[in-house]
Amino acid sequence: MKAIPASAADMRLIGGRLCLDFINTVDGRKSASPRSESGSINRLVLGDKLGEYSDLVEWSRHSGIVTALESGRLIKASKRNAAEARNVFDRAIALREALYRICKATMTGRRPQKVDLEIVNDELLGARTHERLTHMAVGFTWEWVDSEAALDRMLWSIAHSGAELLTTGDLSRLRECGAEECGWLFEDISRNRSRQWCHMQDCGNLAKVRRFRSRLANAAKG
Numbered sequence: 001m002k003a004i005p006a007s008a009a010d011m012r013l014i015g016g017r018l019c020l021d022f023i024n025t026v027d028g029r030k031s032a033s034p035r036s037e038s039g040s041i042n043r044l045v046l047g048d049k050l051g052e053y054s055d056l057v058e059w060s061r062h063s064g065i066v067t068a069l070e071s072g073r074l075i076k077a078s079k080r081n082a083a084e085a086r087n088v089f090d091r092a093i094a095l096r097e098a099l100y101r102i103c104k105a106t107m108t109g110r111r112p113q114k115v116d117l118e119i120v121n122d123e124l125l126g127a128r129t130h131e132r133l134t135h136m137a138v139g140f141t142w143e144w145v146d147s148e149a150a151l152d153r154m155l156w157s158i159a160h161s162g163a164e165l166l167t168t169g170d171l172s173r174l175r176e177c178g179a180e181e182c183g184w185l186f187e188d189i190s191r192n193r194s195r196q197w198c199h200m201q202d203c204g205n206l207a208k209v210r211r212f213r214s215r216l217a218n219a220a221k222g
């Protein structure tokens with residue numbers, strides 16, 4: 001188990017990419033069944049850190065995709081339009097789980113489910129209508145427009161990050177933490193591709209303690 005943070009705004013951001021950190025907004029994931037009949041990946045979420053729209057906003061501020069000022073505006077707007085906020089929240093969870101399953105399928109050499117790709121594509125379609133090519137002092141960049149009033153603005157960045165990972169990322173470096181019931185994903189950018197844990201102080205140390213205890217037990221038996 002990890003040192004479990006109290007809220008979404010305290011989560012460790014260890015994935016190496018926005019979309020992976022978003023997938024990791026849970027305490028852990030546990031296998032529900034090895035594989036369902038359709039071949040999809042079923043993992044139970046343990047300790048979901050996103051319980052409502054305000055958690056999504058808090059995490060977005062924490063991860064830097066909205067500013068403190070913007071997050072305040074989003075919370076106010078969500079109170080004026082609770083039904084829309086609820087809908088955005090449901091879409092966020094659907095997007096998170098679809099991204100998780102696509103990454104897992106990729107890591108295990110299987111085709112992702114069509115329905116999961118459709119979820120990501122739907123969000124990308126929405127995001128693209130807000131994307132503008134802008135000239136900077138040096139070169140060009142993508143900028144989000146008409147974001148002020150949009151409750152779903154954080155989903156644009158997350159969907160964009162997911163698409164970027166899947167199209168231009170080195171997918172052979174995608175990893176799942178080696179600890180039982182952790183399930184956090186990250187990009188292993190270590191030179192010898194040897195990163196095993198989401199975070200050494202959490203899952204890494206725990207694994208070391210377990211190995212040490214098992215060595216002691218074996219020595220006592222021997």
Ligand SMILES: [Zn+2]
Pocket residue numbers: 002177178179182183184197198199202203
């Ligand atoms: Zn871990």
